[in-house]
Amino acid sequence: MVEGVERGYRYRFYPTPAQTDLLVRTFGCVRLVYNLGLQARRDAWQQRQETLGYGATSSLLTGWKQAAEFAFLNEVSCVPLQQALRHLDTAYTRFFTGEARYPRFKSKKKSRRSAEFTGSAFTYRDGELRLAKLMDAPLDVVWSRPLPDGAVPKTVTVSQDPAGRWFVSLKVTRPAATAPATAKMVGIDAGLNRLLTLSDGEPVGNPRQERRERAALARAQRELARKEKGSRNREKARVRNHRLARAISDASWRMFRTLLEYKAEEAGRTLIPVPRWYPSTRLCSVCGIRAEKMSLSVREWTCTGCGTRHDRDVNAARNILAAGLAVTACGADVRPQRGTSSRAGSRR
Numbered sequence: 193m194v195e196g197v198e199r200g201y202r203y204r205f206y207p208t209p210a211q212t213d214l215l216v217r218t219f220g221c222v223r224l225v226y227n228l229g230l231q232a233r234r235d236a237w238q239q240r241q242e243t244l245g246y247g248a249t250s251s252l253l254t255g256w257k258q259a260a261e262f263a264f265l266n267e268v269s270c271v272p273l274q275q276a277l278r279h280l281d282t283a284y285t286r287f288f289t290g291e292a293r294y295p296r297f298k299s300k301k302k303s304r305r306s307a308e309f310t311g312s313a314f315t316y317r318d319g320e321l322r323l324a325k326l327m328d329a330p331l332d333v334v335w336s337r338p339l340p341d342g343a344v345p346k347t348v349t350v351s352q353d354p355a356g357r358w359f360v361s362l363k364v365t366r367p368a369a370t371a372p373a374t375a376k377m378v379g380i381d382a383g384l385n386r387l388l389t390l391s392d393g394e395p396v397g398n399p400r401q402e403r404r405e406r407a408a409l410a411r412a413q414r415e416l417a418r419k420e421k422g423s424r425n426r427e428k429a430r431v432r433n434h435r436l437a438r439a440i441s442d443a444s445w446r447m448f449r450t451l452l453e454y455k456a457e458e459a460g461r462t463l464i465p466v467p468r469w470y471p472s473t474r475l476c477s478v479c480g481i482r483a484e485k486m487s488l489s490v491r492e493w494t495c496t497g498c499g500t501r502h503d504r505d506v507n508a509a510r511n512i513l514a515a516g517l518a519v520t521a522c523g524a525d526v527r528p529q530r531g532t533s534s535r536a537g538s539r540r
């Protein structure tokens with residue numbers, strides 16, 4: 193069973209003058225500690241060819257806090273300062289793996305004003321959020337959407353955008369598998385005619401919305417055709433038309449696919465994608481004989497092998513379910529890949 197799903201929740205909040213004062217000072221300390229850590233790591237390498245990790249910089253932080261010139265570091269919560277050194281460590285890791293450039297110093301003007309509170313540096317109880325050194329009063333958060341029941345915030349990031357607005361971002365782990373365990377499975381065929389067809393014969397989709405989308409596409413195509421009319425670019429127009437249609441259907445498919453993955457993960461279900469070139473339409477789901485290629489207008493067909501009368505989409509969905517089960521049975525890598533996006537088998 194999936195242990196938990198991590199999600200971010202972002203809210204605006206309105207700090208009191210005292211909270212504003214401390215948080216602004218915290219941002220400054222976070223930036224300073226990040227820059228001191230970066231300087232120390234650079235010096236260690238340039239002068240001694242030594243690599244400092246998070247642990248070493250964290251020990252240095254203890255020293256900086258004892259120095260008279262940095263005494264103000266003791267006035268803010270220590271946790272965001274340690275987190276700054278962790279973020280610096282992550283920046284180095286991303287540099288070493290080639291994902292990012294060498295870490296740069298954070299400038300007062302350009303760098304993001306934020307501070308991350310973890311563990312004991314905040315409390316969240318009865319819908320009230322309090323930060324370390326500011327425990328006397330909860331933050332005045334606008335809970336624009338509720339946190340899920342049983343949600344436990346893991347980290348709280350306070351930030352202020354260039355316009356001066358304040359935000360808290362809560363990283364929340366919520367229990368997954370909200371639906372009871374089941375051995376039920378379903379194949380899903382995503383088609384042009386209906387949005388979806390399930391292998392148990394149930395069509396899913398909103399015909400009115402589909403009509404609207406098709407009408408919008410037709411309008412865009414007419415508009416393109418009108419623009420190209422009279423020019424020698426008719427062939428170009430035809431190609432563009434085709435690309436436009438494909439772009440629209442790809443975009444809505446991606447959106448649907450993302451939503452399906454999200455929902456499956458939340459419910460603790462397994463989603464198995466099946467390659468888009470899998471001939472699910474032409475295979476007879478009863479006897480396995482492959483039929484001739486059929487045009488999109490053919491909605492029903494009869495198998496020449498076993499005589500079964502098929503609904504085109506239901507038959508395809510049944511084949512997809514079988515293909516999905518074959519993939520799990522042989523333990524192949526079933527993570528979604530580029531180009532395997534048009535069909536999915538789902539265990540629910």
Ligand SMILES: [Zn+2]
Nearest residue numbers: 476479495498
């Ligand atoms: Zn057949």
